[in-house]
Amino acid sequence: MATAKKLTRESAPKAKEATSLLRADHKLVDDLFKEYEKSRSNVRKKQIVSMICKELTIHAQIEEEIFYPAVKAALKDKELVPEATVEHATLKDLIAQVKNVDPDGEVFDAKIKVLSEYVKHHVKEEQNEMFPKAKESSLDLLEIGAQLAERKAELAEKYK
Numbered sequence: 356m357a358t359a360k361k362l363t364r365e366s367a368p369k370a371k372e373a374t375s376l377l378r379a380d381h382k383l384v385d386d387l388f389k390e391y392e393k394s395r396s397n398v399r400k401k402q403i404v405s406m407i408c409k410e411l412t413i414h415a416q417i418e419e420e421i422f423y424p425a426v427k428a429a430l431k432d433k434e435l436v437p438e439a440t441v442e443h444a445t446l447k448d449l450i451a452q453v454k455n456v457d458p459d460g461e462v463f464d465a466k467i468k469v470l471s472e473y474v475k476h477h478v479k480e481e482q483n484e485m486f487p488k489a490k491e492s493s494l495d496l497l498e499i500g501a502q503l504a505e506r507k508a509e510l511a512e513k514y515k
Contacts, residue, residue: 372500373494373496373497374489374496376503380410385475388407391403391404391407401458405454411474412447413507416510417507418439419443422503426485429489429493432488435485436485446474
């Protein structure tokens with residue numbers, strides 16, 4: 356009987372802690388920006404930008420719906436979460452400027468570069484300030500991670 360339980364536990368997907376899941380999203384988007392930088396094909400650039408926009412949109416939404424409210428409550432935060440929320444609004448404006456737009460040269464490339472730099476700044480603040488504080492708090496980051504993963508899967512279906 357113990358063997359059956361062990362096999363079930365091993366075959367089940369391992370739950371990701373919230374900050375690990377969010378860090379994985381950050382890495383994916385960073386890799387997409389790097390791929391964009393290397394690309395010379397406008398068709399490929401458009402595909403990459405589409406993926407970047409989708410990933411950032413879903414990521415921002417799960418943070419705003421689940422992670423940020425939990426962090427704000429646990430930390431009684433009046434600075435980190437509001438600042439991150441404002442940064443998300445700016446990111447959404449930049450996404451709207453490039454989403455479903457054909458790459459048309461220098462101005463488009465500049466918008467992607469600014470979006471990339473802005474995302475890097477935002478990620479640095481989250482990973483260096485918010486995440487460590489969240490880990491030190493009483494938050495159940497495994498439970499929040501499960502909620503984030505579930506909501507992310509729902510949104511991925513919606514944005515197919």
